[in-house]
Amino acid sequence: MTDRKSELAANLAHVEERIASACAAAGRKREEVTLIVVTKTYPASDVRILSELGVCHVAENRDQDAAPKAEACVDLPLSWHFVGQLQTNKVRSVTSYADVVQSVDRAKLVTSLSTAAVRAER
CATH class of the missing domain: 1.20.5 (Single alpha-helices involved in coiled-coils or other helix-helix interfaces)
Incomplete structure (x- = not known):
């Protein structure tokens, strides 16, 4: 090890x-x-190790960090959570990888997430 x-x-x-x-x-x-491991500031290599250790749920709070990390770990059996404040202009990106958005704070965001999720067939 x-x-x-x-x-x-x-x-x-x-x-x-x-x-x-x-x-x-x-x-x-x-x-x-459910343990949701927040991996902010840590590299995708740590996410890979955590997956080997049995972690199934990981979270990020910044789309610009989460999107490439999720892409680098797409082959792993993980459920991705988005836990940060989400701006409407980031919805399409977040719905491309996040299975759960934990930080919905307004009705307009619900509508945007729903529309983007349907478009992404998620």
Whole structure:
């Protein structure tokens, strides 16, 4: 295992422990909670390692970072989430890779996302 993979595995294990603890304290099953790993400022190579470690959900908050990263990882079984403020002019790009937009803050954006998703057959 590479140093970076070991580092990410240790960090992921720590986060999983915290999630399990929080679930136990709240009386919830761990399976009820989805871990979404935000990869902002980290390279696509880290996303690839995280996928190898079992991560299925990744998120970005900036389209200009997310689009090329998603393209570089298109062969991986990942669900991409967009978590940042989304401007209407970025909707087409975001709908090309994001499976979920977590940050919808206005009705006009819902309409734009719906239209773009239909056009992209997503």
